[in-house]
Amino acid sequence: MSLTNSPVIKSQNLILRGPEKVDIEPTITFLQNEQRSVFFGALLNRGDAWRWFALNIGHWHLHGFGYFTIVTKGEEIAGLCGVWFPEGWPEPELGWVVFDDFEGKGIAFEAAQAVRSWAYSKLGFTTITSNIVPKNKRSIALAKRLNATYEKEYHNDNMGHCYMYRHPYPEKTENN
Template sequence: MSLTNSPVIETQNLILRGPEKVDIEPTIAFLQNEERSIFFGALLNRGDAWRWFALNIGHWHLHGFGYFTIVTKGKEIAGLCGVWFPEGWPEPELGWVVFENFEGKSVAFEAAKAVRSWAYSNLGFTTITSNIVPENKRSIALAKRLNATYEKEYHNDNMGHCYMYRHPSAEDMKTN
């Protein structure tokens, strides 16, 4: 059972749903794996990782959006994708991560397209960004694959030096 008010979004290969108790351990394992989560904000202390999981639940309740859990149609928990806008962020961000063994399978691409479409059609967003640390070449490539364009560099209080990529506007999405 979802711990939030999130909808369920189904794509061809994925189910995007709100966080559930069953997601705690896979999410903590991801956050504590510094190599996998370095660009997301590695949290090597288990308690800090648990608090991030709870933070995402609270984010859903405060904003009406947050990170969905990505689940394959085969019922495997594959990652996180959603809209993030905590204190200190310049504007709402479309973010994604995939868990170990799910990279290179278009999971993040399929999830990000679905979440972006949902944000435009259900949240009334007209545009959205993705904030990516310069060393995260895979996420930069994915942002470009999603037709997001580099907009500027800025300092993120949590992540440090970041690139901001702007996704096509909701209006542009309708005409393309």
């Protein structure tokens, strides 16, 4: 059972749903793996990682959006993808991460397309960005594959030095 009022989004190979209790351990494992989560915000302390999970639930309640859990059709928890807009962010962000053993399979691309489409059609967004740490080459490549364009560099209070990529406007994503 979802801990939020989030919708369920189904794509060709994935189910994107709100956080559930079953997601706590995979999310904490990801956040505590510094090598995997360094660009997302590694939280090596288990308590801090647990609090991030709870923060995402609160984010859903405050904003009506947050990170979805990415679930494969085989019911494997594969990562997180969603819209994030905490205090201090310049504007809403489309973010994604995939957990160990799921990278390089097109999961983040498919999830990001589905969440971006939902943000435009259901939330009424007319634009969305992705904030990416410059050393995160895989996310930069994915942003470009999603037809997002580099807009500027800025200092993010949480992530440090970031590149901001702007995603195409809704009418330009319909055929992607």
